[in-house]
Amino acid sequence: MTHDHDLELRPTPAQTEAALNPPPGRNGGDLVVETLAGLGATTVFGLPGQHALGMFDALRRSDLRYIGLRVENNAGFAADAYGRVTGEAAPLLLSTGPGALTSLAALQEAAxxxxxxxxxxxxxxTAGLGGGRHGYLHELPDQAASFRGVVKSVHTVRAASQIPSAIAAAWKSALSAPHGPVWVEIPQDVLLAETSLPVVTAVDAAPEELLPRPELTAVAADLLARAQRPAIIAGGGVVRADASGKLRQLAERLNAPVVTTFGGKGAFPWNHPLSLQSWLEDRHTTDLLEDADVLLVVGSGLGELSSNYHTFAPRGRVIQIEADLGKLESNHPALGIHADARMALQALLETVPERADASARERVSTLLAKVAERIDAQELALEQQVLSSVRRALPDDSPSFWDMTILAYWAWSAFDAKAPNAMHSAQGAGGLGYGFPAALGAAAADPSRPVLAVSGDGGALYSIAELATARQYDLNVTWLIVDDGGYGILREYMTDTFGQATATELSRPDYVALAESFGVPGIRTSPEALEADLTKALAAPGPSVVVLPALLRMFAPTHLG
Structure with a gap:
């Protein structure tokens, strides 16, 4: 019996000829880059190393664009941002042992x-594998074990013919909801060995769709239809699923107030009459969410930051839509729907009726007025001025990347991202050094618009080497460094807890002079001149650094009623 699909697999004469006569001089590294190109990759990030040279030599024979950073962790942050901005799996090429291990903090943030x-x-x-002590440079007893608890999936290769399928499987894993980092390991000799395998051309690795179960969305739709005081928490899963439009439709149909988590910035329009914005570190917001008789949580695990430091205690029914199975009901009992946010919201839109509620918008405006009153009472005019200046200087369509610094903590709650997938920070894992290298990755993804990076002086010291990368590839990134002489947020935490701070004060360089030594224009600004200086820097092509000496304070969060 002959099936129709059998005929589709038959190669054309030209394909057969090309397969039987592959170009000479190819090795395992060529199979890597050919597979990446076949999957649709156009840009790779990384850092070469002794065991990885086969991959890097093969780049010379490919059309892939290579962006080389100076530290593997920074290369991981750049790939992370490229993946967030494009929705594609960003290839990150690493060497063995120390090189690979240096990327772990970045991969934790991506996860x-x-x-x-x-x-x-x-x-x-391969001769040294098996957990022994063979004395190879960079040798680990079990390198894959170092990554297994961090990344979404691990794929090991031990022969050249395994390379295309292993990379395709990893690609599919990275792009199946929930997105995440994946790791492929290939021995040095496999990368260097010549291969007679045909050029990799047809690679199928379409991600699997994570559809909601209809009986669960039916129950969710019924709960929402009968709700008297519904509310919505929108997390990063809404952004990753490109579901902000469907979220808005559902919120308007339900007349439900919406708060976005710090990872979900931009998932709902900031100035919409139903927008609670992102004031999660605020008891007024927590009270409103707790008072909801039906709370729809989309794309969030309700972790520490999203639950006002685990003080949030919902009194009504919770519906949780989450692509990461382990996050379902991990913090609160709920009707858990394991699904991609876009697919689940679409299912609800098809069944949830219009709901009239004249009071919803009034409750939102009343809450925002209470939040503003609380913040204004804390004498934080400087901090609000600085954040407003950044917002006015940054073009509406430009993305921003924020390090773990006091201004970023402000931005989580108070910054209008203007659009989905436009504001990003390291709030997932909370490591230092994210902002600048991530911005470089975003600029590599889209060179047509400027990108803003924001760091404190402590976080900036993690990323200084990447000024060379910014200059080498002429990337359109403006780096705002808020210099307060140390680890500002840790200084506040320690002072509040112990009465004084230890190990938080830093000797640091003249950042303007340092930037200029890399050939990157730098300027020292002031709170009054920040908007003008930042606007000018963002408008100029190529990289730039703006240094703001300022001691900013964090607003006092309210956890308790």
Missing amino acids: SASAPVLAISSQIP
Whole structure:
């Protein structure tokens, strides 16, 4: 019996001829880059190393664009941002042992934020594998074990013919909801060995759709239809699923107030009459959410930051839509719907009726007025002035990337992202050094618009080497460094807890002079001149640094009623 699909697999004469006569001089590294190109990758990030040279040499024979950073962790942050901005799996090429391990903090952030990163690491030669002590440079007893608890999936290669399928499987894993980082390991000798395998051309790795179960969406729709005081928490899953439009439709149909988590910035329009914005570190917001008789949580696990430091205690029914199975009901009992946010919201839109509620918008405006009154009572005019200046200077369609610094903590709650997928920070895992290298990755993804990076002086010291990367590739990133002489947020935490701070004060360089030594224009600004200086820097092509000496304070959060 002959099936129709059998005929589709038959190669054309030209394909057969090309397969039987592959170009000479190819090796395992060529199979890597050919597979990446076949999957649709156009840009790769990374850092070369002894065992990985086969991959890097093969780049010379491919059309892939290579962006080389100076530290593997920074390369991981750049790939993370590229994945977030494009929705593609960003290849990250790493060497063995120390090189690979240096990327772990970046991969943890990608995992926490569901950013698709395809890390491909070399390994010592196959003769040294097996957990022994063979004395190879960079040798680990079990390199894959170092990644298994961090990334979404691990794929090990031990022969050249395994390379295309392993990378395709990893690609599919990275882009199936929930998105995340994946890791592929290929030994040095496999990368270097010549291959007679045909050029990799047809690679199928379409991600699987994560559809909601209809009996669950039916119950959710019924709960929402009968709700008297519905409310919505929109997390990063809404952004990753490109579901902000469907979220808005559902919120308007239900007349339900919407708050976005810090990872979900931009998932709902900031100035919409139903927008509670992002004031999650505020008891007024917590009270409103607790008072909801039906709370719809979309794309959030309701973790520490999203639950006002675990003080949030909902009194009504919770419906949780989440692509990450482990996050379903991990913090609160709920009707758990394991699904991609876009698919689940679409299912609800098809069944949830219009709901009239004249009081919903009034409750939103009343709450925002209470929040503003609380913040204004704390004498934080400088902090609000600085954040407003940044917002006015940054073009509406430009993305921003924020390090773990006091101004970023403000931005989580008080910054209008203007659009979905436009504001990003390291709030997933909370590591330092994210802002600038991530912005470089975003600029590589879209060179047509400027990108803003925001760091404190402590976080900036993690990323200084990447000024060379910014200059080498002429990337359109303006780096705002708020210099307060140390780890500002830790200084506040320690002072509040112990009465004084220890290990938070830093000797640091003249950042303007340092930037200029890399050939990057730098300027020292003031709160009064910040908007003008930042506007000018963002409008100029290529990289730039703006240094703001300022001691900013964090607003006092309210956890308790």
